[in-house]
Amino acid sequence: MDWSRTKTIFIIAFLILDIFLIFAYLDKRNNSKYDVLQMATTEQNLSTNDISYVDLPEGDDKGSYITGNSKKFTDRDIRKLTGQKPEADKSETLLSMKFDKPIPLPDDNLQEKMKPFIESNILSGSQYTFWRYDKAGKRLIYFQQYNGKTIFQDDLSANSLGMLVLKINDDNQIYAYQQSMLENLQKNEGDGDTLVSALKAVEDLLYNNSFDLSKKNKVTKAELGYYTQYPFKGKQALAPAWHLVVNEKDDYFVNAFRGEVIKANQPKQTLE
Numbered sequence: 001m002d003w004s005r006t007k008t009i010f011i012i013a014f015l016i017l018d019i020f021l022i023f024a025y026l027d028k029r030n031n032s033k034y035d036v037l038q039m040a041t042t043e044q045n046l047s048t049n050d051i052s053y054v055d056l057p058e059g060d061d062k063g064s065y066i067t068g069n070s071k072k073f074t075d076r077d078i079r080k081l082t083g084q085k086p087e088a089d090k091s092e093t094l095l096s097m098k099f100d101k102p103i104p105l106p107d108d109n110l111q112e113k114m115k116p117f118i119e120s121n122i123l124s125g126s127q128y129t130f131w132r133y134d135k136a137g138k139r140l141i142y143f144q145q146y147n148g149k150t151i152f153q154d155d156l157s158a159n160s161l162g163m164l165v166l167k168i169n170d171d172n173q174i175y176a177y178q179q180s181m182l183e184n185l186q187k188n189e190g191d192g193d194t195l196v197s198a199l200k201a202v203e204d205l206l207y208n209n210s211f212d213l214s215k216k217n218k219v220t221k222a223e224l225g226y227y228t229q230y231p232f233k234g235k236q237a238l239a240p241a242w243h244l245v246v247n248e249k250d251d252y253f254v255n256a257f258r259g260e261v262i263k264a265n266q267p268k269q270t271l272e
């Protein structure tokens with residue numbers, strides 16, 4: 001065996017490996033510097049426009065679409081519910097029920113006190129989280145969640161996905177509700193795509209002219225969830241989206257893949 005030749009081959013191989021590792025390190029360092037520079041530029045841009053924000057969540061580096069089917073409610077589902085009956089002709093994907101006895105709304109701590117009621121009287125009630133109290137429309141609105149992330153949507157749309165709407169009468173009592181639900185929810189296969197950060201999503205609001213720059217603005221909440229612009233019956237695909245609240249009242253949604261502002265929702269009303 002020609003040991004001299006073998007030794008030379010090993011030396012060349014290790015040199016090539018060293019060169020590769022050096023380039024990989026430099027590339028990672030340059031990317032890191034670029035990310036830090038980009039963050040600094042974004043922060044400066046927001047500060048210049050008098051836009052502040054709470055501590056923003058880091059979120060996930062990557063995300064995937066999720067898919068699911070609109071649940072078709074059956075007579076068997078209805079038989080599981082006690083103290084209530086169908087309010088109208090049953091729709092396959094929208095359950096409309098009326099309580100035998102209206103339930104008074106709690107005087108305080110509404111979100112917390114309503115939670116046991118929702119879990120006990122609504123199909124898969126534990127999957128729903130409070131969204132807002134629409135006093136003008138006399139509605140309590142809840143959205144479905146998947147793996148701890150809320151499935152956001154336009155609560156004024158005629159087509160709901162995973163939404164629960166409790167109806168309130170003039171005596172401040174819950175007398176009926178409508179419910180839609182997504183089932184067989186799952187992430188798309190694959191490692192997922194890179195998500196924009198919450199900070200970048202705030203900057204995207206600025207570029208979309210979503211802020212009233214005649215006054216100071218503050219992003220008071222940021223959370224990652226899912227959103228779809230085009231809800232329809234049957235199979236549904238939902239993209240990761242940032243939910244941003246500005247000045248504690250205005251809701252915005254930013255596509256976490258492309259950074260585009262999807263929707264500005266109705267202002268929330270403060271619970272009393």
